[in-house]
Amino acid sequence: MTSNIGPDLVALLPRLRRYALSLTRDGGLADDLVQGACEKALAGARSWTPGTRFDAWMFRILRNLWIDGLRRRRTEGIQDHMDDHEDIVGTDGNRETEMKLMFADVARAIDDLPTDQREVLLLTCAEDLSYREAAEVLGVPIGTVMSRLARARRRLSEATGAEPGMGN
Amino acid sequence: MSTNRFDDETLMAYADGELDAETSAEVAAAIGGDPMLAARISAFTRSRILAKRAFEEAVPPVPDALRAAIEARIAAMAAPVPEPVPDLVTAPEPPAEARGGTGVGAPGVVSLEAARQRRRGLSAFAPIAMAASIAAVVAGGLGWYAGGSGGIGATAPGADMIALGAGPAITEVLGAAASGADTALPGGGRVRVVATFEDAEQRLCREFEYGRGDTGVIAVACRQQAAWQVVFAAAGPTTEGDFVPASGMEALDAYLSGIGAGTPLEPGAEKAALSR
CATH class of the missing domain: 1.10.10.10 (Winged helix-like DNA-binding domain superfamily/Winged helix DNA-binding domain)
Structure with a gap:
C-alpha cells in the first residue's frame, strides 16, 4: 500500500518551517531547508511506516538534511548568510x-x-x-x-x- | 527529607509524565511534606506551558511561494493512486492554483492537525483555557499545574492545595471506590469517581471529580503498573454544591475521545477490573 503523505505534509508545513527557523535562524535558509526536506520525504514516502508519528519522521528528515548541509558548508568554507536574520x-x-x-x-x-x-x-x-x-x-x-x-x-x-x- | 533528594532531570520528567511509576510514586509521596519540591516541579510544568505557548504564538506564516512549490511537487508525484504502474509515467498537471493562492483552507489540510488535537490533550485544551479562564493542566504523575485566568502562571485559588496534599489520598480512592461513590478525604475535600473505562491501549482509566472549597477539578487517571497516573486535569472555580468546573467538560470530552476511551464499565466489570 502506498501511503499518500501529501495532505499531512501540507498540514505540517507551518511546524516544519518553525523548526527550520529555529535551526537556521534565517528565513531564506529555512525555506530552502523545508523544501528540501519535503522533496526527500516525498521521494522516500515508502520508508515512512503508517501508524508511527509522521511529524517526528519529518523532523528527523529535516534535521538530518540541515546537519548534512552544515557539514558541507563547513567543508566548502561557505559562510551562512545571517544578515536577514528572522526573529522567531x-x-x-x-x-x-x-x-x-x-x-x-x-x-x-x-x-x-x-x-x-x-x-x-x-x-x-x-x-x-x-x-x-x-x-x-x-x-x-x-x-x-x-x-x-x-x-x-x-x-x-x-x-x-x-x-x-x-x-x- | 531533603529537597535535593531528586535532581532536576527527575523532577522535570515527573512534571512531563515521563518518569517511571516507581520513582513517580517516590516523588509524589515526598511532595506533600516539601513545598520547595512542589515548587521545583511546578516550575518545570510552568516552563513547559510557557515554551509551548511562546512557540505557538510564534508560528510565522508559510510563504506562499514555498507552499505552492511543495503542493506542486505533491501533485506531480501523487498521480492517480497506486495501480501497480510506475508513477513517473503520467503526472497530471498540478492543480496548484486551486490551492496556492489563498493557501489556508485546502481540503485535507486540517486532517493531521485535527488528529493531533484529538491525540494531545494540551493542544485540544489550550484555546478553551484561554477563553474560559479556567485553570488547567495536563500532566503525568500528580504534578498538577494550574495556569490561571489572567495569564500564564497565575494560580487559581486553591489549586496549589490540591497539588500539594491530596495526591496519595485520591490515589487510594481511585483504587477502590465504585463509580458514583462520593468520598470525603481525610485532609479535606471530596472525591467522586464518575466512570471507569479502558483507553485505546487497554489501560484502566477513571474519570473523577475532586472538590475542595471553591475549587473543583475534573480529571482522568489511568493505571500503569499498579500506580495511578493523572493524565488529564482541569481545575476551576465552582459554584456551591457543584464541584465540577463546567468549562472543563468540553476539554475533557476532547481528551477522552483523543485517548480512545471505551464505554464505561458496568459495576460488576468495574469491580473485577479494579481488583485485578
Missing part, C-alpha cells in the same frame, strides 16, 4: 499587555538559548514528542535530551522570574 518572535496579536510582555520575555529567552537546547525544547514542549521520540529525531541518548531540556527550562524559569530558588 511573532509581533502581532492583541492579547493583554501583561501576557504579551510575558511572552516577549519567554520568546527572548528561547531565542537566546543555544541551538541544541532550543530545538529539544521545541520538539518536546511545542511538538509534544516524548523524550524518546526527541532522542530519535536528534540521534542522541535520552539522557542528553533530558539534560539539555532541563537546562533550557531552568533558563526560561530564570528569565521569567519564576525560579523556585533551587536548581543548580
